[in-house]
Amino acid sequence: MIKLDNIDVIFNDNHNQTLHAVNEVSLSVNKGEIFGIVGYSGAGKSTLVRVINLLQKPNFGNxxxxxxxxxxxxxxxxxQARKKIGMIFQHFNLMNSRTVYGNVLYPLRDSSLSSHEKAQKIAQLLELVGLADKRDFYPAQLSGGQKQRVAIARALANDPHVLLCDEATSALDPKTTQSILKLLKELNQRLNLTIVLITHEMQVVKEICHRVAVMEHGKVVEQNDIVSIFSHPAQRLTQDFIRTASNIEQAYDAIFNHPQLAAQLKHQNLFELRFAGNNHFQPFISQLYAKYHVETTILYSHLEIIQHQPVGHLIVILHGSDPAMVDAESFLNQHNIAVSRLNALQNDNYYSI
Ligand SMILES: Nc1ncnc2c1ncn2[C@@H]1O[C@H](COP(=O)(O)OP(=O)(O)OP(=O)(O)O)[C@@H](O)[C@H]1O
Ligand SMILES: [Mg+2]
Structure with missing residues (x-):
């Protein structure tokens, strides 16, 4: 549906310095997919997504x-092509002097529909986004969530095949965020709408995306389906993002900010284990002992369901002889359990791969 090939976007600043905002990015988004793009501020997400409708022309690429x-x-x-690519933004970008109806009418101004057909279309769109009763309201009379619903109705006016969402929920409270994400998911399913969703919140990605690309300094550093990203993140940046979207962050804080516990753990072999899928409910911890005499102490464990699949997370101490530990790690890897050794407390940084 969307295929970006080797995209470069280079800006010149006032001092004639060049900035590689998007750097050799290639990615493809399938029809009917919800594709997330995450990254910290300045990573190049908005620039990349603006390339998809050519609001930003790339210096290089297709x-x-x-x-x-x-x-x-x-x-x-x-x-014409742009009419089939809708877009919504963090701050909604509604026209304040027009009613809800007027805002949704705007993209239909040069359509071949009759006034009656336009009115019907707008009524359907407002029904779809749950705002049928707000037709004659002005944006100032609406909540943030309602404004975003108007923006969604406006973005869908020309029956686009693609919806680009640039931080569409970042200005909303958690409950309203949930309701907008639910609406986007429904639109994706009912209209087979392809959605590209930019966010800096992994929680948002976890809720609705099928696949995700992680961006840093203009580059896509990792992309994968959502379960693989959450169970087997390859990059440190991805790990950081995931931790912010799970309780594991709090678990680390609780463990390592506890003076006695932290002191006891100083000389232990600490690991984070992650797995996905249904085939992990075998007793791998008892097998570590039976096979290699490696003892496991569980400090934290968590299971959540992402895209209908269980994804598990453990923080453990593993104790055994050096060769046994090597065998134990490879046993876990063979069983598709990702193992990260944690260099806790040495440099005050437990985020190691
Ligand atoms: N029109 C422009 N001219 C010059 N530099 C720009 C322009 N637009 C973006 N940039 C720079 O390109 C880089 C990427 O910006 P971009 O807005 O794509 O990041 P982002 O990932 O969307 O960040 P945020 O999460 O803050 O929205 C930034 O360093 C930004 O300052
Ligand atoms: Mg942005």
Whole structure:
């Protein structure tokens, strides 16, 4: 549905310095998929997503959407192609002087529909986003969540195949965020709408995305399906993001901020274990002992369901002879359990891979 090939976006600042905002990024998004892009501020997420509708022209690379290379289109063809790519933003970008109806009507201004058909279309859209009763309200009379619903209705006015969401829930409270994410999920399923969703919150990704790309300094450093990302993150940055979206962050704080516990753990072999799928409910901890005489002490364990799959997380102390420990690690790896050794307390940093 969307295929970005080797995209570069380079900005020149006032001092004639160049900034590689997007650096050799390639990714593809399948039809009907919800694809997340996460990264810290300045990573290049917004710039990359603006490339998808050519609001930002890349310095290099190809942009395919719906089978068309957007860079080869004439201005009028590009206008048509853009109608099939809706976009919503963190601050909604509604026109304050127009009612809800007027805002949703705006993208239909040069459509071939009759006034009656437009009115019908808008009524359907407002029904779809749950705002049928707010038709004649002005944006100032709406809550943040309601404003985002108007923005979604407006973005869907021309029946797009793709919806780009740039931090669409970042200005909303957690409950409203949930309701907007639920709406996006419904739209994805009911309309087979392909969604690209930028966020800096892994929690949002966990709720609705099928796949995710992690960006840093203009590059995609990792991309994978959501269960693999949460169970087997390859990059340190991805691990950091995941920790913010799970209780494991609090578990670490509780363990390592406790003076006695932290002191006791100083000379222990601490590990974080992660796994996904249903085939892990075998007693691998007792097997570590039976096979290698490696003893396991569980400091923390957590299981959650992501995209209908169990994803488990443990913080453990493993105790055994050096060769046994090597065998134990490879046993866990063979069983698709990701093992991260934690260098706790040596440099006050327990975030190691
Ligand atoms: N029009 C521009 N001119 C010059 N530099 C720009 C321009 N737009 C973005 N940048 C720079 O490009 C880099 C990437 O910006 P971008 O807005 O894509 O990041 P982001 O990941 O969306 O960040 P945030 O999470 O804060 O929205 C930043 O360093 C930014 O300052
Ligand atoms: Mg941004």
């Amino acid at each position: 942009v395919m959407v719906d089978g068309q290379n957007l860079l080869n289109l004439s201005p009028s063809q590009l206008r």
